[in-house]
Amino acid sequence: MELPPIIPPSAPSQPELARRNAALRDKAEEFEAVFLGLMLQQAGLGDARETFGGGAGEAAYSTMLAEQQARAMVASGGLGLAEPIYQAMLRAEGRDD
Numbered sequence: 475m476e477l478p479p480i481i482p483p484s485a486p487s488q489p490e491l492a493r494r495n496a497a498l499r500d501k502a503e504e505f506e507a508v509f510l511g512l513m514l515q516q517a518g519l520g521d522a523r524e525t526f527g528g529g530a531g532e533a534a535y536s537t538m539l540a541e542q543q544a545r546a547m548v549a550s551g552g553l554g555l556a557e558p559i560y561q562a563m564l565r566a567e568g569r570d571d
Contacts, residue, residue, distance in 0.1 A: 502560035510544035
């Protein structure tokens with residue numbers, strides 16, 4: 475009985491690799507945005523003011539304000555955490571693109 479030849483797995487195509495890299499970079503930036511959002515909340519961004527505050531509505535939307543501020547910060551460079559996180563994800567996949 476003869477076994478069929480072993481065919482090594484093919485390398486991903488360039489468009490597929492580009493899509494994968496873009497997805498990893500998006501996740502790294504999302505992680506940095508979540509981190510920054512939590513730090514902004516802890517710093518008191520969006521806390522209700524004592525006088526003429528927005529009441530319950532202001533408190534309800536303060537989390538969203540911190541998240542959007544964090545996303546804007548990451549879009550303009552952020553703290554620089556996204557790149558090392560992205561590189562770590564590539565290494566975890568066994569790649570050094």
